[in-house]
Amino acid sequence: MSLSVQESKHIAKKIGRELSTTERQIIAAEWSEHCSYKSSKKHLRILPTTGRNVINEKGYDSGVLDVGDGYVVTVHIESHNHPSAVEPYGGAATGVGGVIRDILSAGTRPIAIFDGLRFGDIENDTHARWLFKNAVSGIADYGNCLGIPTIGGEVEFDECYKNYALVDVAAIGFGKKDKLIKNHANVGDLVVLIGGPTGRDGIGGSQFASDLLEGEDRSAVQIPDPFIEKLIIETILEARNEKCINAMKDLGGGGLSCAISETAESLGIGIELDVDNIHTREDGLSPDEIMISESQERMLIITEKKKLPKLNEICNKFRVSCSPIGYVKSDKMMHVRKGENTFALLPADFVANAPLLDRKKIMPKYLRHLKKENKNKKILDYSKTILKLLSSPNIASKHWVFHQYDHEVGIRTVVKPGFDASVLRLDNGKFLSVKIDGNPKHCYLNPRQGAIGCFEEACRNVVCTGANPIGMVDHLQFGNPEDPEIFWTFMESLEGLSDFAKFLRVPCVGGKVSFYNETPSGPIKPTPLIGVLGIIDKPPLVPVPPSNGDYLLIIGKTKDELGGSEYFEYIHKFIGGNCPTVDFKISKLNMITVLSLIKNNLIKCAHDCSKGGFAIALSELSINGNIGCSINIEKIPTIKNLSHEKILFSESHSRYLLVVDGKNITRVKQYLSKQKILFGVLGKFSGEQISVTHKSNNLVKSNVDVMRKRYFNGLEDLLKHG
């Protein structure tokens, strides 16, 4: 039970009597950091949440964007970190399940899953490898069975996640605007619980997630059953079509306690329920256990009495259990009975609104002690360095992961995984481009700029497909918020994101905060994860691999920003240096320019320049086209006197590589000059080698075939043979 002394006092003062144990359990679940956002809620208000496309309705668990022609896209992001660190298969699988039900609860069909996975050093740590492999299997088995394609995401390994796991799942939904559930309820309506039986799994899961991970509390991890989830999806969508749903909420963290109190509070109603009416997995569950169980695959529905026979008929068709557990009252109370006996009777708004906290913040000491420059030995052969980076787990191809995910089901996937952003076709002829990005290495050095960088990178990826960003979701993952140094990093990231969102006019349509991400050796690096959604009216730019004679261009300036780069951290094992920063105006100008080039069909492919810097972005293009490229490094726009090492590996933002057909090169150059964009025509694709020269010196000379093998085998070899 994790109610603080102050919280207990607050309860005594407001309620004026001793709480029953059930009431204490309900409040403890709902007031956990996980459910209540008590540390962050005040501050999250600075994020811009309104915009042209945003539809705001009460009680939605997902963001809703209007994509025109009577259609909407819904989006949500969540994590399942604590459970995945203990039981990666079940933890990751139920993470998918939870976010899918959030999409469903708006009345939309889930059409895509994205996942961001972060683990310890899998090259040397077999436990990290075990966690990673099982999390991937968990996501694959769950998503594949649902028939929802997992079409993108990212995978990153860093020492800071040793003995831990970050499993972030984002989901996209699609539906007709007039079929959205308009959450409402009338006195006398029935409260119905449908789906899997309530059992003893996931007891106190939200409190488990709101604490440091000290023991391995397996009973707090939920058990996945994707088959029931699939049946629930079809049941709910059919019930929606038959207008059987007045209001709906997913049972997630905090179980029934959270679903009942939050539904009652947001609709301004009271709910009375009898726990004896709830279908359970086993006999003898106490009211306390029933109220805080986080058994998966359950949905709460409010329906009219006369609609119950129809709802029952639909549930019977799919063999989904359906229990009317209570009804709607006007007294705004949450009333839990077992037969005649009352176990809890509390004002719903009191339960749903934990007292918010003012956390202290202070700049972390470590930031003052970071080294500015890497004093390691100079590298003489960059070709070898590039090969080493290409096969490193963070950069190597992730096909071992995404080939385990059905990314084609639903027949919407136009741009498949493995490129900059994935693109789905929508029923109104438009296309949706989505990418999620995080970068803990940058965020550790500079939580503000690092977070902005993740946001910009996700935008760049979406822009590379020709889509205009219209919304973002953020998932803010940090250590213990009671530590003022950690809270400072949270606030820095949040403020950075808010500033950039306001500047770009890209509203935040959803998100989540996850604190207490601590490993036995300390807090994780700040890990905000940003998802960006973009819309295109015409078919997207499906990247065409470069071919003989195509030109390579770069847009944007390369700066002295090796801090947090793969080059510093993987090659030199050095943490420090200048974290890349984003110049807002240039960022926007470059985005608009690339979009305009794509719109006018002037480029064959646009590729974001990020992890591993220019050298890796160029290698990826060459590998993709199976063709060499000869370039002159002096043509890359940089700040003054930038060393070769920095030009090759700096991870400066707002940069794009463009592949341009010879017939369009003059028009592209003219357009870029007119727009006053910093760019360079670097060379041409041809032959079998990548060659980077400075004057007459060869800096890089590498065979594409060798690079290709390293890039495709790097991660797979590691996982196949151990």
Next chain:
Amino acid sequence: MKVGIVVFPGSNCDRDIFHVLTDVFDLEAEYFWHEKHLPSKIDAVILPGGFSYGDRLRAGVIAAHSPIISDVKNMAKKGVPVLGICNGFQILVESGLLPGVLLKNTTMNFMCKWINLIVQNNNTPFTNKLKQGQKISIPIANGEGRYFADKKTLQKLQEKNQIVFTYEESLNGSSLNIAGICNESGNVVGMMPHPERAAESEINPTDNKPSSLIFESLLKTAGIEK
């Protein structure tokens, strides 16, 4: 021509195949829930992919005992074209309409990727527009896609020309690289790859023509030339 799409609890490619039949190839199609009967006016039956009953026990085995399967068997006997895709193939095998079994891939993982098929038999209602030996680019997505049968059965499949598709390269450990087979009379076809995922150029990263021919073959069978 009217195509019946059989839907089991856990089917998840039913809507995709419906879209391709109706929006892309202008055919009539109707869903049939596994507890219903198939009316005799149906001209072809498709068992779509998915995870019927969550692959519990073994992929396809519970669905193979659904009430609707006896109707499918009767129609198959009458010569009505029946196509099982992915989980649909697994169901056809489990119900005895096709010989052999589908086992876990030798990689032990689910595999979703674009691969090449080689047409071995162009004498079925779903392959009559294809050429013998023609190459088709098409995606697979399965965890239990390794076709297996004993030597005698394999020999019989070869003798009776029942191997419809093979993989261009060894992929998942399938006997004789088999990707799809048919019954002796050729009207019941099962295949692991997903033709509905390759029938439109918008979502097909390669040339879409050959896989569309699987549906165009069905049109030809129905006497509709496109």
